[in-house]
Ligand SMILES: CSC[C@H]1O[C@H](OP(=O)(O)O)[C@H](O)[C@@H]1O
């Protein structure tokens with residue numbers, strides 16, 4: 393029989409007949425795949441969750457249908473179609489689903505058995521949980537691979553309460569069920585990424601500025617040519633890993649330093665990093681000092697800016713096709729992500745480097761350096777360093793909901809000091825080259841610190857802030 397699905401009565405009849413067919417296939421013909429469809433039908437069309445739960449349960453118990461075990465496990469976990477939730481019961485069904493080769497059931501069983509925290513009610517069994525996760529990842533479940541990558545990244549301590557993400561030195565002495573292993577972590581992250589979990593692809597973007605355009609950060613970087621609604625970024629994105637953490641490097645001015653500060657496509661750069669799955673961006677920038685105590689060779693973890701640029705595209709919210717809609721009035725205090733800044737500060741301090749934990753950058757339009765009068769004025773305004781790129785980069789990263797922080801390397805004293813030559817390109821590049829190891833060390837350690845954080849709710853607050861700043865009328 394054919395139905396005209398534009399007519400309401402015929403749709404109703406079709407749906408009713410579907411239910412009859414499923415019942416027949418399940419109860420009379422005893423076909424497990426049809427019983428599963430019947431469960432889906434009861435859930436999605438009839439919204440009868442207790443009946444759906446009963447069908448999934450029986451189909452798992454009697455017909456060993458893996459997908460139904462997963463479904464019933466979910467019902468038990470959420471307390472859906474039954475009086476209350478029961479994690480132990482859920483685990484039993486996930487384990488059976490996994491034995492029947494359902495990769496999602498394996499994932500859920502693995503997560504339950506390895507989870508820690510106050511809400512956990514099931515006895516932790518990391519080796520068993522690990523095997524379930526591995527089976528799931530082997531069957532190309534991207535989430536399981538991502539989860540395993542996380543386990544190898546930080547290691548799985550016997551006693552999770554002893555683990556302190558802010559104290560890597562102390563963590564080294566812990567007793568581990570799974571030892572931290574960056575190579576394994578990267579392998580699983582790569583597999584998670586290949587199977588479509590963008591968060592396993594490249595979590596931390598690194599924007600390298602002058603002198604950091606092409607550093608040897610990754611062993612075998614994979615170049616990725618990316619396009620965005622805002623045009624092409626300054627260069628290919630280089631994917632690789634730092635101590636097992638998936639990262640991606642972008643040369644702000646292009647690897648041949650082909651774009652001057654006002655011609656950098658900042659929007660494409662930030663969008664490309666977000667598009668590829670970055671949640672964080674750590675940037676480097678060469679800066680001139682505006683205060684005596686910020687000496688060439690020092691690091692500054694920027695915490696504010698003064699914008700002296702003009703004509704740069706400084707918002708994604710301008711109606712560009714493929715971009716976000718509405719008008720965005722984003723608060724700029726704080727300008728940088730405090731958590732990412734904290735990681736840079738800790739990394740610099742732990743490495744024993746001379747580092748200023750705060751600093752305001754005045755970003756000038758360039759490409760020329762400041763006049764002496766301008767330099768003196770910037771000093772009076774309270775800026776600590778001067779460069780040509782922090783704006784609009786920091787603004788756009790914030791609009792994209794990313795965690796962004798920048799480590800500035802002081803390369804010169806600009807031109808405000810009496811009886812001293814004013815800054816030159818050769819001075820900047822020479823100074824950066826002499827200190828590049830510091831910048832690399834800080835970025836590398838900050839990447840490790842950020843990756844070890846397990847409370848990522850601050851990332852939600854970045855995106856929430858953007859949502860609350862957008863004015864949009866339908
Ligand atoms: C090469 S001198 C001026 C140049 O250096 C800084 O670049 P970046 O921020 O990309 O490190 C500064 O902002 C100017 O663009």
Ligand SMILES: Nc1ncnc2[nH]cnc12
Pocket residue numbers: 678679680681756761762778779780803804805806807815820
């Ligand atoms: N003095 C300076 N002014 C602007 N950008 C810079 N980058 C490095 N030094 C600088």
